[in-house]
Amino acid sequence: xxxxxxxxxxxxxxxxxxxxxxxxxxxxxxxxxxxxxxxxxxxxxxxxxxxxxxxxxxxxxxxxxxxxxxxxxxxxxxxxxxxxxxxxxxxxxxxxxxxxxxxxxxxxxxxxxxxxxxxxxxxxxxxxxxxxxxxxxxxxxxxxxxxxxxxxxxxxxxxxxxxxxxxxxxxxxxxxxxxxxxxxxxxxxxxxxxxxxxxxxxxxxxxxxxxxxxxxxxxxxxxxxxxxxxxxxxxxxxxxxxxxxxxxxxxxxxxxxxxxxxxxxxxxxxxxxxxxxxxxxxxxxxxxxxxxxxxxxxxxxxxxxxx
Amino acid sequence: xxxxxxxxxxxxxxxxxxxxxxxxxxxxxxxxxxxxxxxxxxxxxxxxxxxxxxxxxxxxxxxxxxxxxxxxxxxxxxxxxxxxxxxxxxxxxxxxxxxxxxxxxxxxxxxxxxxxxxxxxxxxxxxxxxxxxxxxxxxxxxxxxxxxxxxxxxxxxxxxxxxxxxxxxxxxxxxxxxxxxxxxxxxxxxxxxxxxxxxxxxxxxxxxxxxxxxxxxxxxxxxxxxxxxxxxxxxxxxxxxxxxxxxxxxxxxxxxxxxxxxxxxxxxxxxxxxxxxxxxxxxxxxxxxxxxxxxxxxxxxxxxxxxxxxxxxxxxxxxxxxxxxxxxxxxxxxxxxxxxxxxxxxxxxxxxxxxxxxxxxxxxxxxxxxxxxxxxxxxxxxxxxxxxxxxxxxxxxxxxxxxxxxxxxxxxxxxxxxxxxxxxxxxxxxxxxxxxxxxxxxxxxxxxxxxxxxxxxxxxxxxxxxxxxxxxxxxxxxxxxxxxxxxxxxxxxxxxxxxxxxxxxxxxxxx
Numbered sequence: 001x002x003x004x005x006x007x008x009x010x011x012x013x014x015x016x017x018x019x020x021x022x023x024x025x026x027x028x029x030x031x032x033x034x035x036x037x038x039x040x041x042x043x044x045x046x047x048x049x050x051x052x053x054x055x056x057x058x059x060x061x062x063x064x065x066x067x068x069x070x071x072x073x074x075x076x077x078x079x080x081x082x083x084x085x086x087x088x089x090x091x092x093x094x095x096x097x098x099x100x101x102x103x104x105x106x107x108x109x110x111x112x113x114x115x116x117x118x119x120x121x122x123x124x125x126x127x128x129x130x131x132x133x134x135x136x137x138x139x140x141x142x143x144x145x146x147x148x149x150x151x152x153x154x155x156x157x158x159x160x161x162x163x164x165x166x167x168x169x170x171x172x173x174x175x176x177x178x179x180x181x182x183x184x185x186x187x188x189x190x191x192x193x194x195x196x197x198x199x200x201x202x203x204x205x206x207x208x209x210x211x212x213x214x215x216x217x218x219x220x221x222x223x224x225x226x227x228x229x230x231x232x233x234x235x236x237x238x239x240x241x242x243x244x245x246x247x248x249x250x251x252x253x254x255x256x257x258x259x260x261x262x263x264x265x266x267x268x269x270x271x272x273x274x275x276x277x278x279x280x281x282x283x284x285x286x287x288x289x290x291x292x293x294x295x296x297x298x299x300x301x302x303x304x305x306x307x
Numbered sequence: 308x309x310x311x312x313x314x315x316x317x318x319x320x321x322x323x324x325x326x327x328x329x330x331x332x333x334x335x336x337x338x339x340x341x342x343x344x345x346x347x348x349x350x351x352x353x354x355x356x357x358x359x360x361x362x363x364x365x366x367x368x369x370x371x372x373x374x375x376x377x378x379x380x381x382x383x384x385x386x387x388x389x390x391x392x393x394x395x396x397x398x399x400x401x402x403x404x405x406x407x408x409x410x411x412x413x414x415x416x417x418x419x420x421x422x423x424x425x426x427x428x429x430x431x432x433x434x435x436x437x438x439x440x441x442x443x444x445x446x447x448x449x450x451x452x453x454x455x456x457x458x459x460x461x462x463x464x465x466x467x468x469x470x471x472x473x474x475x476x477x478x479x480x481x482x483x484x485x486x487x488x489x490x491x492x493x494x495x496x497x498x499x500x501x502x503x504x505x506x507x508x509x510x511x512x513x514x515x516x517x518x519x520x521x522x523x524x525x526x527x528x529x530x531x532x533x534x535x536x537x538x539x540x541x542x543x544x545x546x547x548x549x550x551x552x553x554x555x556x557x558x559x560x561x562x563x564x565x566x567x568x569x570x571x572x573x574x575x576x577x578x579x580x581x582x583x584x585x586x587x588x589x590x591x592x593x594x595x596x597x598x599x600x601x602x603x604x605x606x607x608x609x610x611x612x613x614x615x616x617x618x619x620x621x622x623x624x625x626x627x628x629x630x631x632x633x634x635x636x637x638x639x640x641x642x643x644x645x646x647x648x649x650x651x652x653x654x655x656x657x658x659x660x661x662x663x664x665x666x667x668x669x670x671x672x673x674x675x676x677x678x679x680x681x682x683x684x685x686x687x688x689x690x691x692x693x694x695x696x697x698x699x700x701x702x703x704x705x706x707x708x709x710x711x712x713x714x715x716x717x718x719x720x721x722x723x724x725x726x727x728x729x730x731x732x733x734x735x736x737x738x739x740x741x742x743x744x745x746x747x748x749x750x751x752x753x754x755x756x757x758x759x760x761x762x763x764x765x766x767x768x769x770x771x772x773x774x775x776x777x778x779x780x781x782x783x784x785x786x787x788x789x790x791x792x793x794x795x796x797x798x799x800x801x802x803x804x805x806x807x808x809x810x811x812x813x814x815x816x817x818x
Contacts, residue, residue, distance in 0.1 A: 165428065165429045166429060167420070167425045167426065167428070167429065170412065170416055170420040170425070170429070173409070173412060173416075177409045177410055177411045177412070178407075178410065180407065181409045184403075184407045185420070186392065300411070301410060301411065
C-alpha cells in the first residue's frame with residue numbers, strides 16, 4: 001500500500017462521509033425548519049424525499065441533465081408540500097396524521113412510477129474537488145464536495161438571515177408563534193403556513209434528488225432508509241435554528257459514515273453495529289433533550305407537538 | 308371608510324363619541340342606546356360586571372361588530388367604521404386584556420412587524436435608530452432587544468401601549484390593562500398613560516373593574532349594566548360605594564359568611580420542598596408552610612412566581628427534588644388512595660383543563676371521586692344510575708347550568724365548570740382543600756357564591772389553602788396571608804392586620 005495512513009483513515013472517512021451523507025439531512029431539515037417555524041409539522045417529508053429521488057432520477061434519465069432532475073424534484077416536492085398544507089388548512093385536521101398519510105402516499109407513488117427507472121443509469125450531479133492540494137487519495141476522496149452541499153450551506157445562512165431581517169421571515173415567525181397575534185395583524189395564518197409547507201417540500205425534494213443523482217447515486221426503493229424522518233428529529237435537536245441544522249446534519253452524516261469507515265480500515269467484526277449509529281443517535285438525542293418538567297425553549301408556540 | 312367633512316383631523320388626542328349605540332344578537336340586546344363622550348385628552352373609565360356590555364361597546368367602536376343602530380363621532384364628525392382596519396386608519400387603537408405581542412420575537416421585532424408598511428428587507432441599523440428616537444420621546448421605555456417572553460408583565464403592558472403610539476394611534480381603548488400587573492406596576496403604567504393624556508397625545512377609554520384605579524387615574528366614568536348606561540359622571544363626584552351600587556344594581560353582593568371557630572391542629576405541612584419550575588431554569592423553594600384545620604391561608608402573588616408549581620406539587624403533578632409534603636402527619640404523595648383516605652380535595656385553576664375530562668359528560672366528571680368506591684370497598688361495575696342521581700342532586704344544589712347531565716363538560720361556561728368541580732370536591736368529608744384562582748373570569752354573582760362556599764368549608768373545619776392572583780380575593784377570604792415571590796414565600800401576615808401596600812411591595816419582590 002502506497003498511502004497507508006493507518007487509523008487516520010477513520011476520521012478522514014468520517015469527514016468525507018459527513019459531507020457526503022449530510023446533504024439530504026440538511027435539505028430536509030431546512031425544509032422542516034421552515035414548515036415548523038410557521039407552526040405546522042410535516043412528517044410527510046420522508047415521502048417527499050423518496051418521491052423527489054425518483055422524480056429527479058427519472059427526469060435525469062429522460063432528459064440527460066442532472067440539473068433538470070433537481071428542478072423537477074423540487075417542483076414535485078413543493079406539490080406534496082402544497083397538498084399537505086391545503087389539507088391541513090381545513091378545520092379539525094391534524095397535521096401529524098396528514099403527514100404520516102403523505103409519507104406513505106409519497107413513497108407508494110414513487111415506487112409505482114419508479115419501477116422502470118431502477119435499471120437505467122442517469123448522469124451524476126457535478127462535484128468540486130476541494131482536496132486537489134493533497135497527495136492523499138483518501139483526503140481527496142473525502143473533499144470531493146457536491147455543489148448541492150454548498151447550496152445547502154448558502155440556504156442555511158440565507159434562512160437564518162431571512163428569519164432575522166426580512167418581512168417574510170418575521171411574518172413566518174409571528175404565524176408560528178401565535179395565531180392570535182397574526183390574526184390581529186391581519187395576516188392569514190393558513191395561507192402562510194401552506195406556502196411555507198410547500199417551500200419546505202421543495203427543499204426535501206432537492207434532498208431526494210441528491211440521493212439518487214449523487215450519493216448513493218442510483219434509484220432503488222430502499223434509497224432513503226428513514227432519513228426524512230430522522231431529519232425531523234434533527235430539527236428539534238437543532239432548536240429550529242437553520243445554522244444549527246447544518247451542524248446537526250454534519251453530525252448525523254458523520255454518524256452514518258462510521259460503519260463504512262470502520263469497514264474500510266479492516267474492522268471485520270461488529271462494524272455493522274455502527275451502521276445503526278444514526279438511529280441510535282436519533283434516539284439518544286430525543287431522550288437527552290426530553291424532560292417531563294420543562295417546556296422546550298425555542299419551540300414555535302403554535303406547533304402541535306409542543307403545545 | 309366614509310368621512311364626512313374635508314379637513315383632516317387635528318393632530319394629537321381625538322375626541323370620540325358614541326351616539327345611541329345599540330347592538331342586538333337575535334332577540335338578545337347586548338347594548339341598548341349607549342351614548343358616551345370621551346373628550347380629547349381625557350381618561351375615561353368604563354365600569355361594569357361581566358356581561359354588562361363593555362366588550363360589545365368597544366367592539367362596535369373598533370369595527371369588530373357592526374352596531375344595529377347608533378353612530379360613532381370622531382372629533383365631532385360622523386364616521387362609519389366597517390372593520391378594525393378602518394378604525395386603525397382613523398387613529399383608533401385597542402390594547403387587549405391578553406397580550407397580543409408575539410412571545411418569541413424581540414420588542415423591536417414586534418414593533419416593526421406590527422407596522423403595515425414593514426419593508427421587505429429590514430435594515431436593522433436604521434430601524435433601531437428610528438426606534439431609539441421614538442423611545443426617547445416617550446415618558447417610559449422597555450428593553451428593545453429582549454424576546455417579549457422574557458419581559459415582566461408590566462413591561463409587556465407598557466410595550467403594548469408603546470406599540471399603539473408607535474403606530475400613530477390617538478384614541479386608545481384599554482381592556483382591563485392591569486389584570487396581570489402588581490399594584491405597583493399598574494400604578495406606573497396607568498400613571499404614564501395619564502401623563503400622555505394630559506400632554507394631549509391620546510384620549511383613553513379604559514375597561515376596568517378596579518375602583519381604586521378609576522379614582523386614582525380617570526377623569527370621567529361611565530357605568531354599564533345589562534347593556535344599559537346606568538351612570539356617568541366626573542370621577543371626583545362619585546364614591547366607591549356609589550359606583551359599586553351602580554354596577555351591581557339593586558341586588559347587592561352577598562357579604563361573605565361570618566367566620567366561626569378558631570384554627571385547630573395542623574393539617575397540611577410542607578417543609579423544605581424544592582422543585583424545578585416550568586422553564587426548568589429556576590427553583591421553587593418552600594421552606595415551611597402550614598395550614599391548620601378551620602383556617603384559610605391565602606397565597607398572594609403575581610402569576611408566574613411559583614404558585615402554579617406549588618399547586619402542581621400538592622396535586623402530585625410535579626416531582627419534588629427535596630423536602631416533603633405531609634398531611635395530618637403522614638407523608639403525602641398525592642396518590643388517589645391517599646387523597647381519598649386523608650380527604651384532600653382540589654380546585655385547580657382552569658378546572659376544565661386540570662380537573663375535568665372535557666369530552667366526558669357532566670355526570671361522569673362529577674363522579675370522578677366516587678365512581679369506583681362502593682361503600683367501603685372497590686367496585687368493578689359502575690353504578691350508572693347512582694352516578695346520575697348523585698350528579699343530578701349536586702347539579703341542582705350547586706346551581707350548575709347545563710343542558711343535561713350527558714352534556715360534555717367542555718360545553719359548559721367557565722362559571723358552571725367551576726361550580727361542577729366545586730360540587731364534586733366539596734361533597735363528603737373534606738379535611739384539606741387546595742384552591743387556585745377559583746373565581747378567575749366569573750361574574751359577580753358566581754364569585755360571591757363560590758367564595759361563600761369556600762368560607763362554609765372552612766367553618767365546617769376544613770383546612771383551606773387558597774392561591775389567587777386577585778389580591779382582593781385573598782384579602783376577603785383569608786385568615787392568614789402569605790406572599791409568594793420568585794418561588795419563595797416572601798412574607799406572612801395575619802389577615803386582620805394586613806396592609807395592602809406592604810403586600811404589594813412583597814408581591815413585586817421589592818422588599
